[in-house]
Amino acid sequence: MDFLTWGRNPWQQQILTHVSWNLLWASLFAGIVFLVAHASYMVLSAHRKRTAAETDAMEAARTDLPDRIPRHSLAARMFHWVMAASMFTLLFTAFLPVVGIQFAWVTWHWMAGLVLTAAILFHIVHATFWMDFWSIWVGPSDIPEFKAEILRELGHEVAGPKPGKYPLGNRLYHLAIVFAGLTAVGTGVFMMSRVRTPFFTRDPYLFSDITWGFTYVMHGLAGVSLVGLVIAHVYFAVRPDKWWITKSMLLGWVTRRQYLQYHDPHRWVVGSKPGERARRA
């Protein structure tokens, strides 16, 4: 199986041109295998969850909390859904022609790419100044949580930390999306100089052939990676046991019970008034 495609420039130099579309099928396959494996595991696993009695007790002890705990602001939700729409447009316009559904895709693709770029820039500013910036990132301090989650997956009762505002899987996924998304967007913006748009004067010689080849390959790798990542994301979004998270991305809040059941109130501290900013303990 080829991973990359090569060509020759007028100087008879061998140059990289694209990733092989075999990688699209590999990414699709990986996404579906993950989906099936995870679904099977969840059916068979002994995942340790808080019992209803435990949650009842916690809820009784925290009557100071509002019924609805704000989880995502309107701006954050709008960013998420704009990003989702642009991401789907990008993936469909990029890969439907590859699988044989032919249409004039380029203009739709770069337009969706610009929407995604604008959404990401907005998100960076919004997350930096108006959100709890570090709550979504993963670092060495998350190792205890990682260990505790693994043990819980194996059916053990452990006293280790539960997730803060975002579960560990959520944060790891965000990290992967940041890498793949920024690579796709960063390379895509430069690739726009090779097509006709109202924004740039075309300059196909902006980079050398070798640099362009590397740019196209990185864009392609990010694109095929996003196929697998999006499959995984949609899978989790529609799983019944994760539906409360998806619902919170629609409505902006979780119930007090969900907050206590799935989160560590010490790591995601919520005030008594709705809208009060959560802080990571």
Add this chain to the structure above:
Amino acid sequence: MAVIHDVMPAFELFQPTSVDDALALLDRYRSEAWVMAGGLDSFDWLKDRIKRPKVVVDLSQVKQLRGVRAAGDGLEIGATTTLTEVVSHPLVREKYGILMEAAEAAASPQIRNQGTIGGNVSQDTRCWYYRSGWTCYRAGGNICYADTPTAVNREHAIFGADRCVAVNPSDSAPALIALDAKMVVRSSRGELVMDAEDYFIGPGTDITRMTVLQPGSLLTAIRLPATWAGAQFYFEKVRDRQVWDFPLVNVASAIVFSGDRIERARLAVNGVAAHPMRLRKVEDAVRGKPRNEATANLAGELAIEGAQPLQHNGYKIPLMRNLVKRAIRGGDGTWTS
């Protein structure tokens, strides 16, 4: 730069004698197969060693694909009918003079004796960067060498450039669009009949192809309906060398008059985009108008709306405008038929 070699790379040659056999071969070898009709475009590619198919399917022995026959009120032309046979066929000359003119304008007599109508409409672009074997967009790469600040792009597109700026070089294609011809495409999945204008695709749809033909599919016939038979036709081709050349721009029109007014018209131009362009706006604008200078001027101006010249092909804009004017007004008072 490609060099023409005396010896082509080896391939397996098949010469089926029926369409079904040809389709079975194309289905079996898919993208490894090269379809050859007259061989004129094919041998360029093969001798330049740029296309290296594993298998060549030569259609010359498939008699079903050859000949002009009456079909209902119109005509059916087999895909491997030579351009000379098209030009000399009495029914083509009598009812579809524009096709005769267009086919006769293609290449030289020797080439028309060998070249087929199917090959003429399905031939690849003449962009010399692409045909030199460099890995441009159309060849699967990530650059158009013809659309750079230093490119030699005198023959390239002024419309529909979508990364690639190559143009379709067919002379018969605009005539077929003006005649509302139907293209019959067969594959192992069945038969598809489509309008001629839909047979051609631009780079936005698939940058590596100029027609809808995919591996495994075959153009088997072209049907000419009676709708435009006997209309007033106009065909003109402008080329660098009158004796034998591809078009810089060509135009074809079919017009039916009601009194001195245009009842309906169909126009198409080629050489300005990656696919022959039907000029619907012009057709709508001239309907019901008298055939005069004002209508011709209106048509010419409408035709070039949205044109975007490259570094060296700005001349194509006034050329196209004037050809469309003449296609409405008649050039020097003359019509094809």
